[in-house]
Amino acid sequence: MNRGSDPQPISPHDHGGPLWWDPLSVRPDQVSTETIPVLATIGVLVGSNVIANEVLPSWLYIPWNIAVATTLVWVARRFGRCSIDELGLSPRRAAAGARWGGVAAAAVVCVGVLGALLPPTRDLFHDERARDLTFVGLLVHVGIEIPIGTVLAEETMFRGVLPAMFRRRFAHRRSWAVRADVAAALLFGLWHVLPSLDLAASNAVLQHLPFGLGTPVAIVGSVVATACAGLGFTWLRNRSGSLLAPMLLHWAINGTGLVVAWVVQH
Numbered sequence: 001m002n003r004g005s006d007p008q009p010i011s012p013h014d015h016g017g018p019l020w021w022d023p024l025s026v027r028p029d030q031v032s033t034e035t036i037p038v039l040a041t042i043g044v045l046v047g048s049n050v051i052a053n054e055v056l057p058s059w060l061y062i063p064w065n066i067a068v069a070t071t072l073v074w075v076a077r078r079f080g081r082c083s084i085d086e087l088g089l090s091p092r093r094a095a096a097g098a099r100w101g102g103v104a105a106a107a108v109v110c111v112g113v114l115g116a117l118l119p120p121t122r123d124l125f126h127d128e129r130a131r132d133l134t135f136v137g138l139l140v141h142v143g144i145e146i147p148i149g150t151v152l153a154e155e156t157m158f159r160g161v162l163p164a165m166f167r168r169r170f171a172h173r174r175s176w177a178v179r180a181d182v183a184a185a186l187l188f189g190l191w192h193v194l195p196s197l198d199l200a201a202s203n204a205v206l207q208h209l210p211f212g213l214g215t216p217v218a219i220v221g222s223v224v225a226t227a228c229a230g231l232g233f234t235w236l237r238n239r240s241g242s243l244l245a246p247m248l249l250h251w252a253i254n255g256t257g258l259v260v261a262w263v264v265q266h
Helices: 036-054 058-078 091-117 119-125 135-170 176-190 193-202 214-240 244-264
Strands: none
Touching: 036 058, 036 135, 036 193, 058 135, 091 119, 091 214, 091 244, 119 244, 135 176, 135 214, 135 244, 176 214, 193 214, 214 244
């Protein structure tokens, strides 16, 4: 037998990237090579995205997203054999998540305020959706709809369920963790195609682009930006071991953008 042709063993920490990408990663002992649970999860996400954006009334947005996220956690636990640590839901990592997420959120707030104060970037915050909100409506969006309906659901789905299930699926290969994280981030970008249509219709800068480029620019820009943001959220989740870190950052990004847009236009 030619021992030189034997494949080299895969290290538990051989996640495919530099150590800083995920210093806590440990390759799962049990590999889940079944594709049906993963495909079913993606199918649920696609259907949920269409229903939430095109079918449901606005008052059902929060309970729908929470129900879908909860269902997918159950699927990941039951059929994907993912642990609470793999899903980023371990209570023992919550303190680390709060520290990392708190620092990142504070930085976002500072950048948002600075952007609103500088004339070259001030116009980027003009958004009809924010302009039409009352103060009470702003508080509802920032205090309830964004953190519960958007952040809690999306981070659970895209930084918890999908990476964990993909990691189980790719655990027998090299670069198993990075493959999983990139795949989840790309799906997070595609998740924002439908919402980007509303942005194209409400943003003054996009509306004035020539040749009808507002909509394609909004779609491409939204997908690329959110996919890149997804990688950033994933790094925070990897570094802290908790979904709380990307949740705080995600909340800060969405909430600060809306608050600054409201202030700039009132």
